[in-house]
Amino acid sequence: MTVVQALLIGLFAYLGSKRTPWFFGVAGGWNMLGRPLVAGLIVGLILGDVRNGVIAGAMVQALFIGQITPGGALPSDVNWAAYIGIPLALAAGGTGEQAVALSVPLSMLGLGLFNFIMTINSCFAHMGDKAAQAGDGAGIHRATYLAAVPSLILRGGSAMILCYVGTPLAEMLINNMPAIALHFFEVAGKMLPAVGFAMLLKQSLSKKWMIALFLMGWILIGSTSMSVTALAIFATAVALIFVMAQGDTRAAASSAAVTPVQSEEDDCYEE
Template identity: 75%
Template structure:
């Protein structure tokens, strides 16, 4: 990986990080560019390996598909997993299994980076409050824009530096690992995404009987030649039929009797 490629990956890592306001805010940044599936495509284009980039992105996305980030709380930092784990694996000649294996520890290290950035940024709201108390609108604007500087330096700098300097280390590591360790990465790369889907199912299945719907889909995709897209359309149809059959809950209200009682109270 050359320096230009590392800088481009670092730039997209910053744009897709949590609390980055520039690319349509959280919607375009964290919820789009920051997703491993999109990051895999971007890293694949930059590194000239789109196919393996998308495959690696899909596998890493499956690992974190059930993760939610309420407020500022994050169980793991997907940004480092996506924009460091995926390009390092691709540049070192690895595949999706190696990307998943790198994504897990990197997501934990990235969480420490996120908390450090939030600690630094805690200063800027106080700066803005003091400026607002002094009727200094310029100071409020400066506090808002300056709050993005620590995130840019740390996000952009860390991703670019690790990708540029870490590629030879990762490549040497993968080339010299024993076959049994590489096989472990392959097995772990297929098992860890199952954890992500399990987390998603735990959030989605509000009632125990809904597991039957999941089992029906699993049987169809495993025992037939149906594609995932066809299964998704079929599932949408089943969901539509279920919602229409269930109907809307009817709220019984007796408006007329309530009005009569109210009028009776004021007859005198």
């Protein structure tokens, strides 16, 4: 990996990190550039291996697909997992399985870096409060933009250095690793995304019987030649029918509950 490639990866790692004000804020940064699937495409373009980059990004994305950030709290740092794990695996000649295996410890280490950056940025919040008390609008803007500097230095700089310095080490480990260890990473890389889907199902299924819908989709994909796009359209139609039927049932139940009251009022009026 060249210095320019590592620098570009570090730049996109910064733009895709949380609390970065550029590129449409959180919407364009953390929720778009920061997603492993998008990061895999970007890293693939930078390293000249788009196909494997997208595959690795999709596998890492599947691992973290069920992750939520309640109140801004991060259970793990997807940014480090995407912009360090994927390029290290690709540059070292690894596959998506190796990218997934690297992303797990990197996401934990990145979480510590995120908390450290937020601790530093608390100083700029106090700076903005003092400027607001003094009626200094320019001071508020200054504090807001200065808060992006620690993230640029620590987030972008760490991704750049680890990608550039860590590539030879990752390549040496992959080339000299025993076959059983490589097989372990391959198996783990295929199992870990299942954990992400399990987390997503736990959040999405409000009732236990809804697991039948998931099984129906899994059977259709496995036993037919139906594409994912066709299955998504079919699932949308089923969901629409389900919602409409549920709405009609509730409306009928509501009408049934109102009717006896109205008849009772009419009887009272006749008396």
